[in-house]
Amino acid sequence: MIPVWNVAGVLPPIRPGVAGHDFDRSPYEVVLADLVDRFSTSPERIAILDGVLKFRAQLHSLGLVSGFQWVDGSFLEQIEVLESRPPKDIDVVTFFDLPAGLSEMDVINLNPTLFDHDLVKATYKVDHYPFVLGKAVDAFQIRLISYWYSMWSHRRDGLWKGFLQVDLDPTQDIYALQTLAAKLPAGAII
Secondary structure, three states, rough: OOOOOOOOOOOEEEEEOOOOOOOOEEOOOOOOOOHHHHHHHOOHHHHEEEEEHHHHHHHHHHOOOOOEEEEEOOOHHOHHEEEEEOOOOOOEEEOOOOOOOOHHHHHHHHHHHHHHHHHHHHHHEEEEEEEEEOOOOHHHHHHHHHHHHHOOOHHHHHEEOOOOEEEOOOOOHHHHHHEEEHOOOOOOOO
């Protein structure tokens, strides 16, 4: 379950009511349909979620079906109240296992545009960062994961906040698409 926004307009970094050392904290593991249901509250948000689902479909077409995504950015904040504007995009880090028999370069070569940060952001409204799982853990990888966690656990103004984690499993997208379609006005097409 996704926690409600706190009085600062962000997801709490630790679920309210649990001990400070509890594991029930950010990143909160949620199903994709719950993310869609909770945040599809405006035409701008619906368009961003549509982009996320289309982007995930492209990742799945490359065989990237095992792993998870960290989801964050102003999209998860009450940005309409905090800054009097809708969210412009959604921030996503995809942690994925390589398909059997393929290298990282093999996957990239299948569809290089999906690994072009600026193009993905312009096309899907997803500020995306890929991360391959299963490599030998070294100091750089630990530093990179720590970087993402520290960047996403705070707003630019230093406020501590939470973010979400969704599974990369494509079966979750079926329900998320149905949830998003139910949020559209009658006859609307994204």
